[in-house]
Amino acid sequence: MELNSKIPEGPVAEKWTKYKFDHKLVNPANRRKYDVIVVGTGLAGASAAATLGEQGYNVKAFTFHDSPRRAHSIAAQGGINAAKNYKDDGDSVWRLFYDTVKGGDFRSREANVYRLAEVSVNIIDQMTAQGVPFAREYGGLLDNRSFGGAQVARTFYARGQTGQQLLLGAYQQLARQIGLGNVELYNRTELVDVVVVDGRAAGIVVRDLLTGEVSSHSAHAVVLATGGYSNVFFLSTNAMACNVTAAWRAHRKGAAFANPCYTQIHPTCIPQSDDFQSKLTLMSESLRNDGRIWVPKDTNDTRSPDQIPEADRDYYLERRYPSFGNLAPRDIASRAALVEVASGHGVGPLKNGVYLDFSEAIGRLGEKVIEERYGNLFEMYERITDESPYKVPMRIYPAPHYTMGGLWVDYELMTTVPGLYAAGEANFSDHGANRLGASALMQGLADGYFVLPNTIANYLAPKLGEAVVPTDHPEFQAAEAAARDRYAGYLAIDGTRSPDSFHMELGKIMLEHCGMERTKESLTTALELIPPLHEEFKRDLRVTGSGSSTNQTLEKAGRVDDFFELAQLMCLDALTREESCGGHFRAEHQYPDGEAMRDDDHFAHVAAWEWTGDASNPTRHVEPLEFNDVHLAVRSYK
């Protein structure tokens, strides 16, 4: 397998401009002769489908939700970064580029990141034109807030619902195209396989979630915008239905999977309260703008937080990282919380959280200002925990949130399968080993609105006049048959355990052994535990109901099945990456003060894994990373 990143020549700041001039174009009149499939309708998928539809391509969009508006992009709270420098506090495209590369612990591709920073300004313009009600100052101009990992205020936001407003903006553009007939939407339809014919993506096989019917769709190009895989941990901030199936099926058909071990544990989530819990709820990182994080100095302190005097509190982030303080990047803040809880300083009934305290901010700004900034988050917190953050400090703890790893893509966002693209969280491209807050929305929209519609033309242009592979082609037929067998198989096992029970057990293994802190030993243990559990799954799964009408248990079984194989790849990747970087912290590789120790000599590369047919024995390929514009340095937020 060859990993050709296809990075254009020239200085980093001119690469995208040069690319846009150099790539092949499809004449507007010819675009309707091309079929493009977009799977997933979150930020990346909806914006890509809408833009391709606007440009004149025949687009088919697929979502397993009832409506494109449900995609989990909607749950992003805090904001979206853009190098607008509206605050004139020293921001620039170059600084956003630099912050993102550094924030990613120098494990991302410079060219991709620069392009991301460059188009970030267009995203804000575009979304504003589409009617996204970003927060404004009294004078009517756009407001900004600051976010973790940056010393400038460059985050645009719409209350605590930025993801919702951006997704609805993209959804509305998509809806317009659907209304105009340029995009055909297939809702409640899940991808179950990717079809590759003659080494090129030919289409997909899908399952209708209402009828269980399996069918094929062919196209000249296929875009996967199917999100991340944090749900491999069972408990995460992802929505219940988020899964890796689309990316994993593509991987099994030849798309390399890059850096699966780069997972982000978000520092500010509500701590787990019990085993029945189905998911963890994120409290926006923006809370760290005004909230101060602390734990009692004494591990045996049982006083209520308001009774603990300042002298007995440890504001550990402010102590350890004086210049960034409570706004230290996510990986650092998460690990610091882990250290506090592991050393017995945790708070709450299960001693599994740290305080995020607003009393100082409320005293300084008044309750009204705090309510305006975070009112909806405080309400959500109170609904879940029955405690008011206006009165008592929030309790927070890190939870799996975002996955920087994903399908390997080149500069054009094309996977190792020609004609198969991955966009948004589903690809690995821009965040390196750690994603900065408010950058996921930026990347999803950059990919969908501005990158893909350009790069896809370069692939399609030479194929003018070529017909799509008919869906009665043997490859399609075989994939359809395999998919039918697969779902019939889950029903036929008739064992004793539900898909959820397996998922929960797998999640516990992953969180314990491949979570915030990993060791060679823990990863080896995980790799010993997962295959037998997967075998048990195949032997003892119980799915009730039938395959011919809506069956959520059956849907879940298919998703958990794929998580098992991904889980092994994550552990293998974590095991072979003998360094600590960003969200990947190997306990063996740390400085005496507990900071992550990178090994640039041996690991300044992307690890892209090739499927070999055996989940426990994939092939590792390497794409070296070159840093010409950002100097490799120890990441310091002190």
Add this chain to the structure above:
Amino acid sequence: MATTTVARGPAKPGARAKRKAPFPVEFYRSALGKKYVMAITGIMLIGFVIAHMVGNLKMYLGPEEFNHYGEFLRELLVPILPRTVALWLLRIGLIAAFVLHIHAAYSLTRINHAARTVKYQSKRDYIAANWASRTMRYTGVIFGIFLVWHLFDLTFTGTNYHYVRGMPYENVANSLSRVPVALLYIVGNLALGVHLFHGTWSLFQSLGWSNPRFNAWRRNIAVAIAAIVVIGNVSFPIAVLAGAVHT
């Protein structure tokens, strides 16, 4: 495609309208347009009901004043218009308002029934919808039936009492002195009051009259109008029965 409702495809706004019609007709074809008509005719009818009630208060000034008021109505706008013409114009306007109000209500009710053909199979627990808002069609129908009877009773023929055309005071006193009739008037007016309580508040919404400056008053105005009309109108049968108004 996994969808069980309306087929997708290019949206065709206004596909429902069959033929191009003059714009008020086209507007009335939409449910929102019907709500406007409900609200505007509602205002006309409220105006009539209040004027009717205020005029009837003359009853307490004695037969002469009251009968003179009846004559005044027939003499309205004379000599600009011939005698009774103004009154008839008002009556025609009123009848038109009634017809439109009822037609709009009927059509909207049909739409609403079609919008939920299978009802909830368990008990609903309403929070905001009150007894008045959910019984509009019943209070409307009760009042409508009462109104027809009322017209026969005091305007057209009289109902089994000594009816004399042109002698409204005596007719009222004779008719309402019968206890069942008096009760009927009370019931009819209570139904009207409940109808007005929701209708008056509702018309502000339907007409898009929403403004933080007066929104808090919308409910109060509805309560006031309903209360004034009910108190005024119910006082008549009670006064007759109590002997304060008699022939």
Add this chain to the structure above:
Amino acid sequence: MKEINVTLKVWRQDGPNAAGHFDTIPAPGIKDEMSFLEMLDLVNERLIADGKDAIVFDHDCREGICGTCSLMIDGQAHGPQKGTATCQLHMRKFADGDEIVIEPWRATAFPIVKDLMVDRAAFDRIIEAGGFITAETGGAPDANITPIPKTVADAAMDAAACIGCGACVAACPNSAAQLFTSAKVSHLNLLPQGQAERYKRVEAMVDTMEELFGSCTNHGECEEACPKSISIDFIALMNSEYLKSKFKNRKRLSQHD
């Protein structure tokens, strides 16, 4: 943490055209810190253990923002807690021994798919008809070129908070979609960017809405049921916009016909 025992009366229906019925399912040992949907997860796990079909219900983010969850709980859309979607409702709102009745949304435009799951594609139709600002990718002017007064941006955001769950329709005695439609109309019509298509938008969206849903009789039940507490003031705004769309001379106002 407290444990309670409840009994569920759940609507079960095999498919869109099948006849449905209530199933009585005991749910003992429910921790009061569970969310309502976690309680249903647990009930489903027990059903699977008994070899029975799990209850089908829509849900996804469980943070009250995606709008996928629904459920008529004890006669109220999204259950008894004001301004709260079902996924954020917690069992501490219920008492030991309670019987909890769970029904799907009911409206002709929201046909039942299975059990408690309904099809809300009718909402998408309304958006497809006009719930957007035509601003194709590329060529947007600088975001700060048009200052938008904070009050206007805030009002637009209040309307835009709609999660499209359908509780307004479910709660409305008339199955009207006025609150959903007016929220989107108001969000876009309030903003300067939305002015060009202002009248065309409200006309197209209202017309599509009326093909599918009932009419508003101003009960106000939708606002109470709305998990985002969106105000019925927006319905009044939509009504006046609709009237204007019919009567204003759009050409002279440079607003799309």
